[in-house]
Amino acid sequence: MRFVLYIIISCFVFSCVKKQSSDPVPAIEYKSFTSSTAGGKDTAVLTISYQDGDGDIFRDNTSDGPNIVSTIFVFNSTANQFLPVIDVLTNDTTRYIQTITQPGDGYKGKQVRGDIIWPLTEFRPNAQAKTFYYKLFMVDMKNHKSNVITTPTFTVN
Numbered sequence: 001m002r003f004v005l006y007i008i009i010s011c012f013v014f015s016c017v018k019k020q021s022s023d024p025v026p027a028i029e030y031k032s033f034t035s036s037t038a039g040g041k042d043t044a045v046l047t048i049s050y051q052d053g054d055g056d057i058f059r060d061n062t063s064d065g066p067n068i069v070s071t072i073f074v075f076n077s078t079a080n081q082f083l084p085v086i087d088v089l090t091n092d093t094t095r096y097i098q099t100i101t102q103p104g105d106g107y108k109g110k111q112v113r114g115d116i117i118w119p120l121t122e123f124r125p126n127a128q129a130k131t132f133y134y135k136l137f138m139v140d141m142k143n144h145k146s147n148v149i150t151t152p153t154f155t156v157n
Contacts (some may be wrong), residue, residue: 026052026138026146031115035156036122042156044120046134049113050150051113056141058102066097068118070136073130075153082133085125094125124156131155 028050035044050057059067071093073082084093100116124132133153138146 022050024056024140024142025052025144026050026057027100028136028138028149030149030151033151033154035154036042037157038119041121042123046118046123046151047087047119048116048136049114050116050146051136052140053111054140054142055107055110055112056075057146058107058111059099059141061101062099064099064141066099067139068098068116068136069099069139070096070098070134072096072123072129072132073135074125075131084104111141130157 008094028048031049033044033046035042037043047133057067059065072085075081075087076083086092087094096120131153134151135148137148137153140146
């Protein structure tokens with residue numbers, strides 16, 4: 001009887017463990033955002049979680065190009081809605097790109113998951129941008145595009 005009870009408990013415990021994905025397409029999820037202003041400069045830290053079935057979500061070096069693409073949407077009180085920041089030279093939506101390189105050896109070809117802690121400086125387009133959110137995605141070394149995530153709305157001073 002005890003043996004059967006141990007098996008049932010073991011099955012319950014192990015069924016609650018989240019399996020790692022073997023999907024080669026990376027998946028990301030918003031985790032947190034903290035901001036501060038020091039010396040007149042905005043700084044923030046955006047944390048996202050990731051998982052990748054083949055471990056190629058990071059770049060080998062910065063010359064491999066960006067792997068995070070984000071767009072910021074700022075609340076426009078005149079239009080009473082969130083609008084993307086527009087690049088005045090191209091008259092198109094501004095996209096911010098970042099390259100995150102391999103944190104160490106042994107990732108390629110293996111299932112990986114963890115957190116990306118992304119420090120941001122001057123994270124909003126101007127001091128008047130008080131309320132905003134980001135949309136972002138990642139691209140791995142085989143050009144697999146992750147899901148697009150939308151952060152919650154942030155309000156800063």
